[in-house]
Amino acid sequence: xxxxxxxxxxxxxxxxxxxxxxxxxxxxxxxxxxxxxxxxxxxxxxxxxxxxxxxxxxxxxxxxxxxxxxxxxxxxxxxxxxxxxxxxxxxxxxxxxxxxxxxxxxxxxxxx
Amino acid sequence: xxxxxxxxxxxxxxxxxxxxxxxxxxxxxxxxxxxxxxxxxxxxxxxxxxxxxxxxxxxxxxxxxxxxxxxxxxxxxxxxxxxxxxxxxxxxxxxxxxxxxxxxxxxxxxxxxx
Numbered sequence: 001x002x003x004x005x006x007x008x009x010x011x012x013x014x015x016x017x018x019x020x021x022x023x024x025x026x027x028x029x030x031x032x033x034x035x036x037x038x039x040x041x042x043x044x045x046x047x048x049x050x051x052x053x054x055x056x057x058x059x060x061x062x063x064x065x066x067x068x069x070x071x072x073x074x075x076x077x078x079x080x081x082x083x084x085x086x087x088x089x090x091x092x093x094x095x096x097x098x099x100x101x102x103x104x105x106x107x108x109x110x111x112x
Numbered sequence: 113x114x115x116x117x118x119x120x121x122x123x124x125x126x127x128x129x130x131x132x133x134x135x136x137x138x139x140x141x142x143x144x145x146x147x148x149x150x151x152x153x154x155x156x157x158x159x160x161x162x163x164x165x166x167x168x169x170x171x172x173x174x175x176x177x178x179x180x181x182x183x184x185x186x187x188x189x190x191x192x193x194x195x196x197x198x199x200x201x202x203x204x205x206x207x208x209x210x211x212x213x214x215x216x217x218x219x220x221x222x223x224x225x226x
Contacts, residue, residue, distance in 0.1 A: 031211065032211050032212035036217075041219070042219055043114060043116070043202060043204075043217035043218050043219045043220055044202070044204075044217040045114070045217070046214045046215070046216075049212070049214070051212040089155065093211040093212065093213075094211045095210055095211040095212065096210070096211060097160070097167065097168055097209060097210075097211060098143060098145075098160075098206050098208070098209055098210060098211050098212070098213045098215060099145055099157045099160050099168050099170065100145075100147075100155075100157065100204075100215060101157065102154060102155040102156075103154075104154045105154065105155070
């Protein structure tokens, strides 16, 4: 079935460091791809999305490019802040239905 | 504030009991989704309603059921509760059903079964 795989384990880095979180997907068609962020004690918020191959989603300094050839949607930010500490989820949905299939999520901790 | 309201925020109940979780979607959103977040399973899609009709089912147990009312609010009913049902239950809404739409999430209901 359709699934999303995120790299294992939490990510700890220093302020102003470069962040990459890997995301790959398995799907039978051409899904839309999303990154959602969950801050402590809150629900998920959409961070960015891309709906077709080679699209780049961007928001708040974060970017991700939809790569059909590698079935990937890696999240990057050039210089993280303490306020970026959160759990990041990669997800997909299909044209016919907006239900989301999520990856396991990555806890990101940014140290001052 | 996403505009999606879930009540209650916390719920503690005993095994074998039944509970109802409530969700009010964003104003105007016709589609409501329920998700379960647990440490071992991650975020799992349970069920979706669109304008009062069940539209899709995911990994929802037979002990669980849901409905969407004419005013578009939704309820998730969990019965014969087991310890393993302890989780965070999220409701999300979107304006339409087609893929690629942003889903707006509530803050969740944390269910603890003791």
